Amino acid sequence: MRIDGKGLINRAAPLRFTFDGAGVTGFEGDTVASALLAQGTKLMGRSFKYHRPRGVMTMGSEEPNALVTTGRGAGQTPNVRATMQEAFEGLEVRAQNAWPSLDFDLLAANDLLSPFFSAGFYYKTFMWPAKFWEKLYEPMIRRAAGLGALSGEPDTGLYEKAFAFCDILVIGAGPAGLMAALTAGRAGADVILADEDARMGGRLLAESHEIDGKPGPVWVDEVLDELEAMGNVRLMTRTSVTGAHDDGTYGALERVGLHMADPGARPLETFWRIHTKRAVLAAGALERPIAFPDNDRPGVMMAGAVRGYLNRFGVAAGQRVAVFGNNDSAHRTAQDLAAAGVEIAALIDSRADAKVCGDYPVYTGAQVTGTKGRKGLTGISVTTATGVQQVESDCLAISGGWNPTLNLTCHMNGRPVWNEALQAFLPVPDMVPGLEAVGAANGVFSTAGALAAGVDGAKNALQAIGKKPVSVDIPKAEDGTYALSPLWVVDGKSRAWLDFQNDVTVKDVKLAAAENYASVEHMKRYTTQGMAPDQGKNSNVNALAVLADATGRGIPETGTTTFRPPFVPVSLAAIGAGARGKGFAPERFTTSHAASVAAHAPMIEAGLWYRPSFFPREGEKTWRASCDREVAMVRNAVGICDVSTLGKIDIQGKDAAQFLDFVYTNMFSSLKVGRVRYGLMLREDGIVMDDGTTARLADDHFVMTTTTVAAGQVMAHLEFVAQALVPDLDVHLISTTEQWAQFAVAGPKSRELLNAVLDDGLDPEAWPFMACGTASVAGVEGRLFRISFSGEHAYEVAVPARYGEGLWRLLISQAEALGGGAYGMEALNVLRIEKGFITHAEIHGRVTADDVGMGRMISVKKDCIGKAAASREGLSASGREQLVGLRPVGAVKQLLSGAHLFNETAEAVRVNDQGYVTSVGFSPTMDTFLGLGFLKNGRARHGERVRMVDHLRGVEAICEVCDPVFFDPEGGRVRG
Amino acid sequence: MRIPCPLCGDRDHREFTYKGAAVALDRPGNSDWSDDWDSYIHLRDNPAGDTDEMWWHGAGCGGWLVVTRNTVTHEVKAARMAADVKGAGA
Numbered sequence A: 001m002r003i004d005g006k007g008l009i010n011r012a013a014p015l016r017f018t019f020d021g022a023g024v025t026g027f028e029g030d031t032v033a034s035a036l037l038a039q040g041t042k043l044m045g046r047s048f049k050y051h052r053p054r055g056v057m058t059m060g061s062e063e064p065n066a067l068v069t070t071g072r073g074a075g076q077t078p079n080v081r082a083t084m085q086e087a088f089e090g091l092e093v094r095a096q097n098a099w100p101s102l103d104f105d106l107l108a109a110n111d112l113l114s115p116f117f118s119a120g121f122y123y124k125t126f127m128w129p130a131k132f133w134e135k136l137y138e139p140m141i142r143r144a145a146g147l148g149a150l151s152g153e154p155d156t157g158l159y160e161k162a163f164a165f166c167d168i169l170v171i172g173a174g175p176a177g178l179m180a181a182l183t184a185g186r187a188g189a190d191v192i193l194a195d196e197d198a199r200m201g202g203r204l205l206a207e208s209h210e211i212d213g214k215p216g217p218v219w220v221d222e223v224l225d226e227l228e229a230m231g232n233v234r235l236m237t238r239t240s241v242t243g244a245h246d247d248g249t250y251g252a253l254e255r256v257g258l259h260m261a262d263p264g265a266r267p268l269e270t271f272w273r274i275h276t277k278r279a280v281l282a283a284g285a286l287e288r289p290i291a292f293p294d295n296d297r298p299g300v301m302m303a304g305a306v307r308g309y310l311n312r313f314g315v316a317a318g319q320r321v322a323v324f325g326n327n328d329s330a331h332r333t334a335q336d337l338a339a340a341g342v343e344i345a346a347l348i349d350s351r352a353d354a355k356v357c358g359d360y361p362v363y364t365g366a367q368v369t370g371t372k373g374r375k376g377l378t379g380i381s382v383t384t385a386t387g388v389q390q391v392e393s394d395c396l397a398i399s400g401g402w403n404p405t406l407n408l409t410c411h412m413n414g415r416p417v418w419n420e421a422l423q424a425f426l427p428v429p430d431m432v433p434g435l436e437a438v439g440a441a442n443g444v445f446s447t448a449g450a451l452a453a454g455v456d457g458a459k460n461a462l463q464a465i466g467k468k469p470v471s472v473d474i475p476k477a478e479d480g481t482y483a484l485s486p487l488w489v490v491d492g493k494s495r496a497w498l499d500f501q502n503d504v505t506v507k508d509v510k511l512a513a514a515e516n517y518a519s520v521e522h523m524k525r526y527t528t529q530g531m532a533p534d535q536g537k538n539s540n541v542n543a544l545a546v547l548a549d550a551t552g553r554g555i556p557e558t559g560t561t562t563f564r565p566p567f568v569p570v571s572l573a574a575i576g577a578g579a580r581g582k583g584f585a586p587e588r589f590t591t592s593h594a595a596s597v598a599a600h601a602p603m604i605e606a607g608l609w610y611r612p613s614f615f616p617r618e619g620e621k622t623w624r625a626s627c628d629r630e631v632a633m634v635r636n637a638v639g640i641c642d643v644s645t646l647g648k649i650d651i652q653g654k655d656a657a658q659f660l661d662f663v664y665t666n667m668f669s670s671l672k673v674g675r676v677r678y679g680l681m682l683r684e685d686g687i688v689m690d691d692g693t694t695a696r697l698a699d700d701h702f703v704m705t706t707t708t709v710a711a712g713q714v715m716a717h718l719e720f721v722a723q724a725l726v727p728d729l730d731v732h733l734i735s736t737t738e739q740w741a742q743f744a745v746a747g748p749k750s751r752e753l754l755n756a757v758l759d760d761g762l763d764p765e766a767w768p769f770m771a772c773g774t775a776s777v778a779g780v781e782g783r784l785f786r787i788s789f790s791g792e793h794a795y796e797v798a799v800p801a802r803y804g805e806g807l808w809r810l811l812i813s814q815a816e817a818l819g820g821g822a823y824g825m826e827a828l829n830v831l832r833i834e835k836g837f838i839t840h841a842e843i844h845g846r847v848t849a850d851d852v853g854m855g856r857m858i859s860v861k862k863d864c865i866g867k868a869a870a871s872r873e874g875l876s877a878s879g880r881e882q883l884v885g886l887r888p889v890g891a892v893k894q895l896l897s898g899a900h901l902f903n904e905t906a907e908a909v910r911v912n913d914q915g916y917v918t919s920v921g922f923s924p925t926m927d928t929f930l931g932l933g934f935l936k937n938g939r940a941r942h943g944e945r946v947r948m949v950d951h952l953r954g955v956e957a958i959c960e961v962c963d964p965v966f967f968d969p970e971g972g973r974v975r976g
Numbered sequence B: 001m002r003i004p005c006p007l008c009g010d011r012d013h014r015e016f017t018y019k020g021a022a023v024a025l026d027r028p029g030n031s032d033w034s035d036d037w038d039s040y041i042h043l044r045d046n047p048a049g050d051t052d053e054m055w056w057h058g059a060g061c062g063g064w065l066v067v068t069r070n071t072v073t074h075e076v077k078a079a080r081m082a083a084d085v086k087g088a089g090a
């Protein structure tokens, strides 16, 4: 019911949305909950386990009951709090966790089965036969219990993440937060004021208080006007600060487009990381319920919310409202409603000595001991010293006192302390370094107190960052005392709810205590108290009080569970904004990428790079056909392959050679200018890190190549060695991987090709195997290396990346004229297996130089990284698995990498394991599968037969062990 | 967490890569395996409190830093260039 003349909604701007298909009228400024309440809708949801009818309880982000689903299909969002979702024209809202409908929910039968769903049900059920659990109970529970459902479609909404920086972050824009922002802003600090509501003002929008003789909202608007005009204050509405993290970093979730019918290009939500020097927590307080029998009926609401709906939205939550509390603040609900003309059925105060006056029935020393009305409250039982009375009422406003919203102060493991006078936990200073809780969040519950505390908090923050505060007048406001006497539970036969969202009752907590889950952490997990999406915001303290009573301890001795981030649920889409689909990882493309794709080469990932697998030609039906042709092309004519993805590190300085001697096992200071050498690099623990070639371009200038996958690791390692181990050496490193496009030109016709392409031709005398130097192509200064990863006479030619695509097209056309062409990763792999060259399939982080047959590459003349550790006996012992070649010699001709090796007649079980296969490929050159692998003591076993067994794919093959170099072992082709 | 890189200023920890304790600076002087080598490679303290550790500013200046961090509070107390630390100790 709307009350004329009340509320901050814009009555000139009506809007319509739907709830379960039925039209609802609201106004600009309404939430879904306020609009539904205004039309008298009480039933808004069904409870988690028992499917009990539930109505809205609160008006904020702590709402446990009124969870709804908005949108449909890809735009469907479950578990939206109706109290936070702003109403807008055309919004589609649906109730959830009910079937077939909210009003008639068959699963409400669960309520009759409630004995089965009490605390520990899941654990006890596990004790029953497993098949009962899997077949019967789990499917039943999964269907029955739950909240909203996902659509199953990819979320197509836009999300964003962003960073912000400030001097002082003020969290919450109620009286304390506004004064803090004003004080900090006037002093010239960079301020961010964040509030999760759509409108700033906090409780000043929900109360009928005056500030400096003006209505609260008027004063709020004046302050906001001043803050907005400042330029150094950023106001962030609809922004929940979700977490307090290290070094003044705060997470925050902003609802950017969720309140708009058409958000356009705006994201739905933005996840912020805010870095601040100091923070002022002015998050206010949350009112807590009282656990009395059947306290979960729709229409039972928090007293502060009932008067908030009246003052903020002009909504009377009922026609005949009863108020039940244990503190003075509850009285204001009766006063405000009565003043607005709403009938007050009763004001019930549990305190016998409460001072209450009003023109309505007042019961002191009384309690509500029961309620009526299945889908909406119809009446309550009030028990006084003289007996029980029935009171007709359709809305019961309850207040068990207030808990400071101190959640953020606990995010770095701090523990709050119990305050006996307030019957609440309060933060202690420095639970989060640099964050100070003020106002109601710190247990200061009067408006005047909050205004003053905000000023003080800001002054402390200003002082800490060395800024001088300017004086601020504290406005006049209500300065009432907050008197209460604890009341957690009202005894009775019916169930009394503590955690409404997870359906945890007083009985459940008592049962946990009786079964000796007496620690608060055990009770929480046994009952699931506080583990729903609301994280027990309005129930944890009550549950703790019940546990304390049940175990005969006080609340301080019982302790408290702590709060962890996030303060409110954060959608994964917001945290992971930008990382969906292709955004998940950057893509690195070589200069030949477009040409390769145009040639229909399937691209495969190599780290972040994309490389062509093979280049299919007309008539080739399988990748093997293309691969076989490309291998033969390189062996017989000439092939071109983009090798730009290999890491390239430019190393300069007068001590560069000495540095390379230290990071490689073998000697580089002896390398002549204009020559290239293969190098092996170890980790300090003696395991092989990477390999590659390094060219000496000048006395003090080298270019190192790394494998594609290890480029980043090697760069970090070299920098570490240069800076942290040998900082006195004059050596400088920079990655030039992306600056150079580099192509392998491999095959017997490679010299002929390059002779035609290079501006000055190719003089065979000047370019022996392992030579390097400059060479120009079409006037572009490039580099030429006579190196080979295929075992053929081969070169690698490099040009600045901007000329890469042009050179690629030139090389391909020249190669095709010579009967060659492009080759991809499949052919490259076969070519290197034929030659027994290792890749990271072999040097996979567990093998030593000796294992790959390169033990003698560790120079005895000098120290190097990994040398000491590699000398340990176990790293070269004869029982180790050593690199071998494998070729099938039995009936089965297929080899599979990942398969294990066994002695020919031994059973293929783990204890008999002799090694494993790392790389395989079909060699068209030798017309057989070839494999590389590691075999125990393998170098001494050439000629032996072993059995390859792939347990996963069910393949076995008898193999002959041989030298890993299958093709041209003398190396005549590469030197020729 | 933010790390005050001596070259770049306060930067987000995601720009850095962690390597481990700054023991990594104390590489034994000879290449014969010994107990010193064993402890250099394998043995690390697990302090509850201040510790010196190596971080690489890979997404920034490329500098290796010795960062003093409190493992209990995560407070970052100082960051120095590894080259300077090593130089001072040599």
Ligand SMILES: [Zn+2]
Pocket (backbone or CB within 6 Å): B005, B006, B007, B008, B009, B057, B060, B061, B062, B063
């Ligand atoms: Zn830096």
